[in-house]
Amino acid sequence: MMGWEVGTVGDRVPSLQELIRRRQAGGFVGRVEQLAQFKANLALPDELRRFVFSVHGSAGVGKTFLVRQFVRMARDREVLTGYVDESAYDVFTAVEAVVADLAGQGGRCREFPGLLEEYRQRRHELESDPAVPEEVSSALTRTVARVGLRVAGDIPVVGAVAKEIDGDTVARQLDRARAFLGRKFRSQEDVRLILTPVEVLTSAFVRDLSAIAASRPIALFFDTYERTGSFLDAWLLDLLAGRYGALPGNLIFVVAGQRPLDANRWGEYLPVRTDFPLEIFTDAEARQLLATHGVTDPQVVEVILELSGRLPVWVATLVSTRPDSADDVGDPSGSAVERFLKWETDPLRRAAARHGALPRQVDRDVLAVVDPDADHFDWLTRLPFVVEHATSYRYHDVVRTAMLRVLRRDSPTEWQRLHRALAEHYGAAKDALGLTRRDNVESKAWQLLALEERYHDLCGRTTAALPAALCALVDAIGWNSSLVPSWLQTIKQAGRDAGSMEITARAEELGDGKDLVDLLTQLLAGPGLDLEHRMIALAERGSEYREGDRCEDSVRDLSAAVAIHAANAFELKHSWVFGYRGETYQKMKRFDEAIADFNKAVELNPKYQWAFAMRGETYRIMKRFDDAIADFNKAVELNPKYGWAYGSRGQAYQATGRNDEAIADFTRAIECTPNYAWAFAMRGETYRLMKRYNEALTDFDKAIEHDPMFAWPVVGRGVTHRSLERHEEAIAEFTRAIELFPEYSWAFVERGETYHKTTRTAEAIADFTKAIELTPDYYRAFVRRGRTYGWLGRHEEALADFNKAIELAPESSWAITSRGWTLRQMGQYVRALADFNGAIELNPDYAWAISGRGQVHRLMNQHHEALTDLNRAIELNPSDGFASYESGLALQGLDRPDEAKRRIRSAIEHDRETLRNNPRATYQAFNIAVYLIALGETMEGRTQLEQNLRQGVSTHAVRVAIGDFRELEEFSGQDLSEFIELLTSYL
Incomplete structure (x- = not known):
């Protein structure tokens, strides 16, 4: 391939004057070797070209001047250039600078700008939505948003957040955040854009570069890398590694900073890299x-x-x-x-140049504050040490540092006066925006003005201004923690520029802010915070502790914050402090204390919709459903578009069997946000419980369409397929859910249950065991595994699992009843009766337990008691054919043969109806054979048995039928050995 020798612009021969101007453009000589190497590299073919240049050296050695020479040299050869310096504060602003440069040279990026604008709009919508649940807001502001802009830790979805919080919390928060985002925005693309913005936007940028590079080569320059490398280094390495897509082959990178590129991280690029270490001029x-x-x-x-x-x-x-x-x-x-300035004779210009060094960035208005007597702005911007940036001009650090030192030494009074004037200027500009307190933190303009105001206040008043700066830092932590590094850097720079050892020492104590708990601890340990901000700092540290599952520490800090609140009557302004502690108590399952805190929060602020919703959620977890519904009612009254509150109220309705109202609430939640995947999934689950399976599958499909990574509706779809006896489809769905979320214990349990139903018992036990390994306190997994052991006749192992389940969930009537049925199979009727009694005491209308107790009474020849229980079981579940059959045997034991026959005939009709609706219902098919033979209709019964066996039924269904025939043989005195032998031969 040819090199980049494409000649001059338009293939026109340049004039002598143009050539001279090009030679003069750099403003200095020297660096001849580096310029020659760079120029020669542009002409090399791809196979020999170096693609990465590293320019490094101490401040002032001419890195920027050399880079600008490289830029000029590249443009002379019609290479498109993009330039980034310290005005970039994250990956996005860096790419924006490149995009603007390329556009100015005719290389327009078509995809990235629009996508970035869409991202910022979506973030604004999210951050300004008062309906955002606190737990979701916390997850996004403290994890996803923070990591999205700090690329060094940004790995797709779970990996990015896992560095901030532990794995269990990641799963919970991401499910909540994903669910909320799913209902908030229109498409899955928007959700992915919010959760992994760097990945999505950079991929778009790479596609733009490839399109542009198809016609012209590109060179990207990253200057002042000592400032930007903290967020650009990992991003550039990922870019080169192809994480965001294939880069065009005619692209080179130039990185310039005070330090060389890290040898370990950049070592693999040595064959395509050239290093230019710069020293002072000879x-x-x-x-x-x-x-x-x-x-x-x-x-x-x-x-x-x-x-x-x-x-x-x-x-x-x-x-x-x-x-x-x-x-x-x-x-x-x-x-x-x-x-x-020795040779500048105009004293006003000399003063303007000195005073222009005071602000960190200069524009015409700022210069007027320190140089009010004349307009020297245009002259100032032409000075060689004043560099143009995106929105202002800045002095070179070396020059500015020296000038600040001289100004502070020569006239301390003027130093203080001018810095205070600048602080007032920025404060007035900030106030002129007219924003509310919440809008402040969402406004980039307000934040930049606030930072400059505090910088100049610190320079002008030094330690006297430190408390206000520290309080502003605490506010930043509470409202938008991504601002914390900028605040820390501002305090540190003010201490250095003002020559204040006290401010510098305090800034060093505060560290880099990467660990918010450490930062808040340092803020609380030292002086400077007023009581209000001390309370806020304690509450924020308590919240951080909660997110890190350090709940005892969280309660300690939040209780201290509450004590300050109570002693100082902050009233409505900080009612959220009680809400924060209530949320921690809820997480700790200290529900009464959580309720008390939410009570206080709504007492202080009767319009605090989040506190009402959180109290309602706590009541729901406590199964105080009427109280929960009342609170959710209040939350949606305050905010009729509060989709999360509708969804939670729908859960409460569902738990109380008010399924139609639950469906209505989930529908309202979906109306609030049409792509609310969680609400579709919950409505689908409610339809499933109502046995409206087609509607359930439709809603589960809709949930998955809105969020393909949402594993829960995939499991719901699997359970629905199992209810329809579509076992292979069910297993496929559970397996897909496990592929999406390999630690999803519920998916393992449901797949294990399906294996159980299809007599793949080894696989069932393996899945239940895996679920227990993932979630050791998952009592349902123990019950399910115990039932499988029981079906295999491994009764001791079954009892051990039921015992463990009951230990974990002492009030689970299901676990107790399951143990009772195993004891019944073992012939331990007294112990079985005790379990059924215990389960019914917990749940008086539990038909399965009542039926089991009735059967045990019948086996113990307690026919009156048996009939009472079995009649009640039939009343609760009229379609239970086996309960009707057992009641027929009880009536037979009471010498009421005609009634017994009618009851058994009823059992046959119930189970035949079940078979008509579901031909795969093999247990009912065997039951019918048992019922017929109990009535003495042996020929028809045998025909039914043989027909069942020809259809290839499960071995477990055959074993159950053998047990039923043996019990009937014992009860009736009939010789049923031929039927038992027929079934046994099948096994």
């Missing part, structure tokens, strides 16, 4: 530069060499005014800054 290079600019007077040359130390930025600055004398050479009182 004496010869410095003198050559001076001569090029016409500075030849020996005295002037010596002054410049002495003052600059041959640091390129200083040399370029001192030479820019072309001095022709050096009157004060050797004067020990002359400062470096004065030497910079």
Whole structure:
């Protein structure tokens, strides 16, 4: 492949004047070797070209000047260039800078800009939505959003968040966040954009680059990498590794910073990388530069060499005014800054240049604050040490640092006055935006103004301003923790620029803010916070502890925050403190204390919709469903579009059997947010419980359509298929759910149950065991495994599992009844009776337990008691054919043969109806054979048996039928050995 030798623009021969201007454009000589290497690289074919250049050296050695030479050189060869410097504060602003540069040269990115605007709009909608549940807001602001902008830890979905919180919390928070996002936005693409913005947006950027590079090569320049590398380094490495898609082959990267690229992280790119370590100018290079600019007077040359130390930025600055004398050479009182401006005779301009160094960024309005007597802005921006950025101008760090030192030394009073004036300017500009407190944290403009206000306040008042800055930092932690690094950097820089050892020491104590618990601990340990912000800091640390499952620590901090609140009567303003502690108590299952805190929160703020909804959720967990519904009613009254509250009220309705009202609420939640995957899944589950299976499957399908990664509706669909005896389809769904979420214990249990029903007992036990390994307190998995052991005749293992389940859930009537049925099979009727009694005491209308107790009474020849129980079981579940059959035997035992026959005939009709609706109902098919033979209709009974066996039934169904024949033989005295032998031969 040919190199990038594409000639001059339009293939036109340049004029001599153009060539001269190009030579002069860099403003300095030297670095000849680096320029030659870079130029030669542009002409190489792809197989030989270097794709990564690393320029590094200490501040002021000319890295930026050299990079700008590279940019000019690339553009001369019609290479499109994109340039990024320290004005970028995250990956997105860096890419925006590149996109703008490319567009200015005719290389328009078509996909990324629109997608970025959509992302910011979606984030704004999310952050400004008062209906966002606190737990979802916490998950997004503290994990997803934070990690999305800090690429070093950004790995897809779960991996990104797992670095912030533990795995169980990740699963819970992501399910909640995904569910909320699913109902909030229109498409799964929007959900993915919010959860993994860097991945989605960078992939779009790579596609744009590939489209542009099809016609022209591209060079991307990342300057001041010591500032931007913290968020760009991992991103660039992922970009090069192809994580976001294939990069075009005619693309090169130039990275310039104070430190060389990390040898371990960038080592694999050595074959395609060139390093340019820069040092100060040699004496010869410095003198050559001076001569090029016409500075030849020996005295002037010596002054410049002495003052600059041959640091390129200083040399370029001192030479820019072309001095022709050096009157004060050797004067020990002359400062470096004065030497910079030595040949500027206008005192107003000299003052403007000095004062312009005070703000961290300069625009016309800011300069007017420190230089009110004349408009020197245009002149200032042409100075060589003033660099243009996206929205303002900035001094080179080396020059600004020196000027600040001189200003502070020469006139402390003026230093303080001007910084206070700047603080007032930024404060007024901030107030002029007219934003509410919540809007403040969502406004980038407000935040930038607030940072500058605090910086200048610290510089002007030093330690007296530190408390206000620390309180502002606490506010940032509470409202938008992604701002924390900027606040810490501002405090640290103010301490350094103001020469305040106290501020610098405090900033060092605070650290880098990566661990919010550590940062809050340092803030609380030192001075500076007023009582209100001390309370906020305690509450925020308590919230962080809760997210990290350190609930005892969370309660301690939140209780301290509540105590401050109570002692200072903050009233409505901070009612959320009680809500935070209530949420922790709820997580700890200390429900009464949670309720008390939510009570206090709504007492302080009767319009606190989140607190009403959270109290309702706590009542729902406590199974105080009427109270829960009342609170959800209040929440949706306050916010008729509060979809989460509708969904939670629907759960409460479902739990109380009010399924029609549950369906209505889930439908309302979906109307609030049409793509609310969780609400579709819950409505589908309710339809399933109502045996409206087709509607259930439709809703589960809809939930999965809105969120293909949502494993729960996949399991729901599997359970529905199992209810329809579609066992292979069910197993496929459960397996898919496990592939989506390999630690989904519920999916293992449901697949195990399906294996159980299809007599794949080894696989069933394996799945139940896996679920128990994943969730050791999953009592339902123990019950299910115990039932499988019981069916296999492994009764002792079954009892051990039931015992463990009952230990974990002492009030589970299902677990107790399951143990009772196993004891019944073992012939331990007294113990079985005790279990059935215990289950019925817990749940007086539990038909399965009542039927079991009735059967045990019948086996113990207690026919009156048996008939009473069995009649009640039939009343509760009229379609239970076997209960009707057992009641017929009880009537026979009471010498009421005609009634017995009618009851057994009824059992036959019930089970035949079941078979008509579901031909795969093999247990009912065998039951019918038992019923017929009990009535003495042996020929028809045998025909039924043989027909069943020809259909290839499960071995378990055959074993159950053998047990039923043996019980009938014992009860009736008939010889049923031929039927038992027929069934046994099948096995």
